[in-house]
Amino acid sequence: MMNSFSDATRFIQSTDHVLITGHLHPDGDAIGSTLAAAWICKSLGKTVTLANDSHVPDRYLFLPDADQIEPAEEIGRRFQYVLALDCADEARIGKVRHLFSEGVQICNIDHHATNDLYGAVNIVMPNASSTVEILMDWMEELALPLDRTMATFLYTGLLTDTGGFRYSNTSPKVLMQAAKLVSMGIEGHHLADRLLETVSFRELQLLQVALSTLTLSFNGKVAWMVLTQDDFKELHATSDDIGEIVNYARNIEGVDVGILFREESDHFKVSLRSRGLVDVAEVAKCFGGGGHARAAGCSMDEKSMEAVEQQVLHAIYERLGGLPV
Incomplete structure (x- = not known):
């Protein structure tokens, strides 16, 4: 069953503490959406724990709060409410599933056409370029003010999942969202250099x-x-x-x-x-x-x-x- 942003908002409002995770071996959209979702939940007055099956790749550690995404094995409690981002199925959550309590409730926000709607709440938009695109829509529905930090999280996901705005998922909407994010003062060329151009030896x-x-x-x-x-x-x-x-x-x-x-x-x-x-x-x-x-x-x-x-x-x-x- 597909749900609305209102359902996702009610999901977050029904608890005080949310576990937020992206898919294992996270890419720019998984990292960007994890950090962006944490920003949204905190704006709604919630406590968050950020986790991933895998460690955060070095290329993303410069992002604000990226070091707050913890390996699943280092978290010593279980969670009833989970926000799963950019995960086409529950298996993509990996070892973070070991942190789920019995009767866990999952809000599944994703843009993969192969998503199997495993959540209690499912916001799945296959036509979206990225999960951050969906989160930006949700944030606008909530009328949350955009700041430079949030703009950086969102732009990271847009930039990487569209291949630097070169892939076929680069819609007019994506470019308009990117323009809005750049207007917040982020330096798109620096993000492109760090995320797309710089490689390790x-x-x-x-x-x-x-x-x-x-x-x-x-x-x-x-x-x-x-x-x-x-x-x-x-x-x-x-x-x-x-x-x-x-x-x-x-x-x-x-x-x-x-x-x-x-x-x-x-x-x-x-x-x-x-x-x-x-x-x-x-x-x-x-x-x-x-x-x-x-x-x-x-x-x-x-x-x-x-x-x-x-x-x-x-x-x-x-x-x-x-x-x-």
Whole structure:
């Protein structure tokens, strides 16, 4: 069932303390929406606890209060009321679910088309560019005054989830919202430099390794790369250093789908990007994942990288006409 902003407001007003979380391995929208939602809840007089399954990536730690987002295992209490942001399903909340009390009530605010409406309150808008876009609408309905700090949180989510206002989700509304946020005095060019342009040395090293595995197939419409656990160990790299490496596969002229296959300790992760011929959210959904038509991902429990590649590529080839590799 879909709900209204009024339902979300009543949800927050029904408690004194709210647990706020975004999806595991948080990106700019998950971090920005977590901080923005905390700002809204505090404005409504509520106490908040901010948590995530994963630590906050270094590139976001400059944001005000980003250090207040705690790892789930460091929080020693349980919560009855939870605000889940940018999570297409409850599994994306990860270890934060261990903080839920029996009979937990979840307010689910998200923009993924694959969202399964797992909350008691569901504000899911697949046409929104980002979860922060939805929160900005909610804030305006509440008539809360915008300040520079809140503008920074919102702009972070808009900027990163639209790829610097380059992706197809960059609607006229998004640009008008961005203009309003910039008018609050934030320096959009500095945020773009820190969030989109600056990369770690290890990210470039990982990119070098990934490019050495680059494979092109299906008449040049699919390209993929592979990173193994050994690659990460040799470079002393972490998942924070992956960045948007997958885009290098999709950005090849003539390619529609770019893929990054990544080995983890007990499973494999698959990142998918598309120019539009293939709905990669539907591909990811076949393997328990989700996302958007042009950017999605999943985790797979298989015995080998070869098995993962074979299954994912088969699902993509079917959607491109069913031709073999």
